Amino acid sequence: MTRIASHRGGTLEFGDSSPQGFAATARMALEEVEFDVHPTVDGAIIVHHDATLDRTTDRTGPIARLTRAEVQAATINYGAGGHPLLLSELCALYAGSPVDFRCEIKPDDAGRPYPDFVPRVVAELAQHGMLERTTFTSFLLESLDALSEATTRPCLWLVSPAVLRQLGTRAVIGLARRHNIPEIGVHIDTADAALMSAVTAAGIAFGCWAAHDAAQITKAFDLGVKVFTTDRPSLAIAIRDGTHKDQAA
Numbered sequence: 001m002t003r004i005a006s007h008r009g010g011t012l013e014f015g016d017s018s019p020q021g022f023a024a025t026a027r028m029a030l031e032e033v034e035f036d037v038h039p040t041v042d043g044a045i046i047v048h049h050d051a052t053l054d055r056t057t058d059r060t061g062p063i064a065r066l067t068r069a070e071v072q073a074a075t076i077n078y079g080a081g082g083h084p085l086l087l088s089e090l091c092a093l094y095a096g097s098p099v100d101f102r103c104e105i106k107p108d109d110a111g112r113p114y115p116d117f118v119p120r121v122v123a124e125l126a127q128h129g130m131l132e133r134t135t136f137t138s139f140l141l142e143s144l145d146a147l148s149e150a151t152t153r154p155c156l157w158l159v160s161p162a163v164l165r166q167l168g169t170r171a172v173i174g175l176a177r178r179h180n181i182p183e184i185g186v187h188i189d190t191a192d193a194a195l196m197s198a199v200t201a202a203g204i205a206f207g208c209w210a211a212h213d214a215a216q217i218t219k220a221f222d223l224g225v226k227v228f229t230t231d232r233p234s235l236a237i238a239i240r241d242g243t244h245k246d247q248a249a
């Protein structure tokens with residue numbers, strides 16, 4: 001069965017990385033909740049997509065140069081008045097949920113990995129009992145290398161359309177093997193049966209991200225990818241259940 005991952009708690013349904021989206025996703029009939037993490041200047045770990053607060057909240061500034069209190073004072077746009085969650089708060093939300101974690105390790109606002117961040121994320125998840133229910137993801141091979149040093153939990157490489165185009169399928173597979181990465185995820189619009197069969201024939205699992213409309217979600221199910229992320233988890237569930245009537249929605 002193709003797994004559904006609610007992307008940032010279902011951004012198009014609940015706002016980007018909002019508490020209401022994460023709370024709703026914890027009660028949905030799907031398999032994973034996707035989220036991104038950043039450190040604050042005073043050592044907290046925040047669940048938020050962007051490295052800064054600028055685009056998605058009423059505050060500004062890079063999370064890594066703000067305190068936990070400053071970040072949590074921000075109100076998320078279209079997020080029902082919610083504030084960015086701590087990773088520990090997200091763990092508490094999912095302690096009693098069957099939905100598993102898909103945790104993306106993000107770089108800073110200049111695109112560089114945060115120094116010594118990965119072991120802290122792993123430790124925090126372990127402390128709150130969620131590490132054994134977490135799959136990690138990153139666009140950055142450097143972060144994936146850090147993950148494989150810090151944990152034996154599964155990791156997957158997010159391969160952007162530009163990287164896939166530049167390197168080609170063979171080089172992507174070669175890099176995945178060299179870095180001991182057991183799974184890759186590509187943008188749904190760059191996925192097709194030929195790419196999926198080349199990747200899986202190499203012993204690497206294959207998934208997709210950014211399947212947000214009905215056509216993209218239906219494509220992911222038709223291909224039979226392992227997992228996909230979507231900003232519209234309720235729509236994905238309805239399509240999987242066969243209760244979604246309007247394929248143009």
Ligand code: FE
Nearest residue numbers: 034035036104
């Ligand atoms: Fe992400």
